[in-house]
Amino acid sequence: xxxxxxxxxxxxDSFAFIVLAAAGLAIIFGIMGVINLAHGEFILVGAYAxxxxxxxxxxxxxxxMAAGTLVTALFGLVVERTIVSGAVPNAVGQRIAGRDxxxxxxxxxxxxxxxxxxxxxxxxxxxxIVFGNSIDQIATPLGxxxxxxxxxxxxxxxxxxxxxxxxxxxxxxxxxxxxxxxARATIQDEETAKALGVDTERTYMTTFAVGSGxxxxxxxxxxxIVSMQPxxxxxxxxxxxxxxxxxxxxxxxxxxxxxxxxxxxxxVFSNLFGTFVGRIMLLVAAMIAxxxxxEGITGFIERVRTRRQEGA
Amino acid sequence: xxxxxxxxxRFVTAGGAALVSGLAGCSNSGxxxxxxxxxxxxxxxxxxxxxxxxxxFALVGDPKHKASMLAIEEINANGGIDGKEVEVYSRDPxxxxxxxxxxxxxxxxxxxxxxxxxxxSSATREAIRPIINRNEQLYFYTTQYEGGVCDKTTFAPGPxxxxxxxxxxxxxxxxxxxxxxxxxxxxxxxxxxxxxxKVLADEHDAEVVGEEFVPxxxxxFGSTINRIQEADPDFVMSMLVGANHTSFYEQKASAxxxxxxxxxxxxxxxxxxxxxxxxxxxxxxxxxxxMEEVPTESNTGDGGFVDRYFEKYPDAPYLNEEAETNYFxxxxxxxxxxxxxxxxxxxxIEALESGISLGTERAPEAPDGETIELDxxxxxxxxxxxxxxADEEHNIEAVADRKVPEQxxxxxxxxxxxxxxxxxxxxxxxxxxxxx
Numbered sequence: 001x002x003x004x005x006x007x008x009x010x011x012x013d014s015f016a017f018i019v020l021a022a023a024g025l026a027i028i029f030g031i032m033g034v035i036n037l038a039h040g041e042f043i044l045v046g047a048y049a050x051x052x053x054x055x056x057x058x059x060x061x062x063x064x065m066a067a068g069t070l071v072t073a074l075f076g077l078v079v080e081r082t083i084v085s086g087a088v089p090n091a092v093g094q095r096i097a098g099r100d101x102x103x104x105x106x107x108x109x110x111x112x113x114x115x116x117x118x119x120x121x122x123x124x125x126x127x128x129i130v131f132g133n134s135i136d137q138i139a140t141p142l143g144x145x146x147x148x149x150x151x152x153x154x155x156x157x158x159x160x161x162x163x164x165x166x167x168x169x170x171x172x173x174x175x176x177x178x179x180x181x182x183a184r185a186t187i188q189d190e191e192t193a194k195a196l197g198v199d200t201e202r203t204y205m206t207t208f209a210v211g212s213g214x215x216x217x218x219x220x221x222x223x224x225i226v227s228m229q230p231x232x233x234x235x236x237x238x239x240x241x242x243x244x245x246x247x248x249x250x251x252x253x254x255x256x257x258x259x260x261x262x263x264x265x266x267x268v269f270s271n272l273f274g275t276f277v278g279r280i281m282l283l284v285a286a287m288i289a290x291x292x293x294x295e296g297i298t299g300f301i302e303r304v305r306t307r308r309q310e311g312a
Numbered sequence: 313x314x315x316x317x318x319x320x321x322r323f324v325t326a327g328g329a330a331l332v333s334g335l336a337g338c339s340n341s342g343x344x345x346x347x348x349x350x351x352x353x354x355x356x357x358x359x360x361x362x363x364x365x366x367x368x369f370a371l372v373g374d375p376k377h378k379a380s381m382l383a384i385e386e387i388n389a390n391g392g393i394d395g396k397e398v399e400v401y402s403r404d405p406x407x408x409x410x411x412x413x414x415x416x417x418x419x420x421x422x423x424x425x426x427x428x429x430x431x432x433s434s435a436t437r438e439a440i441r442p443i444i445n446r447n448e449q450l451y452f453y454t455t456q457y458e459g460g461v462c463d464k465t466t467f468a469p470g471p472x473x474x475x476x477x478x479x480x481x482x483x484x485x486x487x488x489x490x491x492x493x494x495x496x497x498x499x500x501x502x503x504x505x506x507x508x509x510k511v512l513a514d515e516h517d518a519e520v521v522g523e524e525f526v527p528x529x530x531x532x533f534g535s536t537i538n539r540i541q542e543a544d545p546d547f548v549m550s551m552l553v554g555a556n557h558t559s560f561y562e563q564k565a566s567a568x569x570x571x572x573x574x575x576x577x578x579x580x581x582x583x584x585x586x587x588x589x590x591x592x593x594x595x596x597x598x599x600x601x602x603m604e605e606v607p608t609e610s611n612t613g614d615g616g617f618v619d620r621y622f623e624k625y626p627d628a629p630y631l632n633e634e635a636e637t638n639y640f641x642x643x644x645x646x647x648x649x650x651x652x653x654x655x656x657x658x659x660x661i662e663a664l665e666s667g668i669s670l671g672t673e674r675a676p677e678a679p680d681g682e683t684i685e686l687d688x689x690x691x692x693x694x695x696x697x698x699x700x701x702a703d704e705e706h707n708i709e710a711v712a713d714r715k716v717p718e719q720x721x722x723x724x725x726x727x728x729x730x731x732x733x734x735x736x737x738x739x740x741x742x743x744x745x746x747x748x
Contacts, residue, residue, distance in 0.1 A: 006538045013534045128370065135587075136589070139589035139590070140565070143566070151541065227557075231368060235531045271539075274536070275535055275536055278535065
């Protein structure tokens, strides 16, 4: 027998996990054309920074989470300047050899994958060398909600609220602010945007930092829940990629829709048949989406809309 | 140029990889070289150690590596094995079974080791066992495991599922009642352990009311927790494995699932009671042969195993179950070589099969109990087993303990490797209807 409330809570849980895992990845991919295979390790930075801030510095959890998010955003900034845009190596190259040493990785999917995959390996091993095979973990706050024979972690319910808030904030930033306008202009046509006075390089830099910050926030939020060890990022990467593939090019809408669809699939199947089947069905959904909606859900919506306009 | 110099050069090469992975023990063999320059290879005992210092099993594998190095250092400091210096060959297989296969071949064919310790997971053991069998290599697999390996050149001195679960399950049955819910990692160890839970439940008049297998990559346990609550068992048996599954304990605590949990995997291996903030592990009962907290004289006594380990590795986080098995089995090997008077592998295996005990006056190293006895017929060990419970503050308390022999191979299967040189893994399904 499936309990309706169980199913609803499980859905919220899966929704939050998928949306939070995917948000940073979707922004960096959608806007910069960079596939960040080190996304899981950015989450690791956020989770470790939060945990260490709470356990070593004794900061209150919420402050530690903010610190973790900020640290990851700064880390993302450094990665963008050195590896993704190549600004720092090029400045050094200009001084020493009088020429640039690397091309930026923007819109170079395969190249960005290889570069960030290498980065992820270095980061995992680096975390292991610096912090050892695990660090002490903080407990999950807020207790539980009990109903009949069942109970559920309050914190996980709160997380689903946070994930919706994140989507709303991202939507606001990219549609209602000057930065958002510049960012969207840069994706649509970089040359024209540049001609109109948009500092595209700076836009890219900021976008990468924002995406990294979101990954850091995810790490911070999940720090009290997942096991603190150097490979923790792996747990998020698959869900994040599946969500981006299923969601399609529109960052906010795509992430929200795929979170909803995949969250529902995962909740129903893992409740009925266990976590294993839930996980399998996520991947099956991704395969079906790739076959029938190669542009993802939002790409499909876009196509339908264009067809209607042409018909009208 | 003697072979010895060659092997030292190989160590310099390995040192590069060692630096990257934070390997600590290589200096042992470098140091041992100085005193025996120009000696022929028969004057040393070559021990190969392949344990995970990185990758998914690093948390549990690294202490195994450290404990092997400690045992070898102690043995060398006390005159070696039968007067011969021990030379260690150690590489990091990075929790990667393919790398394990390559390194196993390297250990056997290039380094020509006299004995090999290798591997954390059952999957790893099964990946390298064909190579070991082909080369008739003396091999120690030291993880606690599902049991049933009856193999002429393999020694499995870790406790088996029947020993571990057979210690904790009857205890919880008496304390809490007959209904059991099993959650286990979804690979051969978890599947076979779950079968053992069914067999043991039947033997102790209990019943498995639910069962779930969780993929190793899973770290969200919301629906698992709900399913346990729906089944409403008297206690849970958990054979979850690896870093991702650790999340279960934190999540069940935050979801308010307050149920006693028996386990053969948590705490003793990944020291979750130290890593997680209380009360995540409250009321969890480990059925194990060893944890750092086991209250025996040769373990926690003055100058005991714990003291010596942390003196050598002051920054090590925990001394786990498998580390102890690496440690005492190295001493078992020493005793067997001295008894055989040679490092020739068939003779050493014969000596091991004669039944080697630790905890005696001659070989006092037995941190898990009074005595640790190797059963020559099955190549398994009769352990002193403990039920160790974590309380609300994560303090560990021993609630029961007794000597438990290996039973499945010796009594049920009738494996006798002294009579017949097999290379089989037997499973409970071959013998018990309940396990089906």
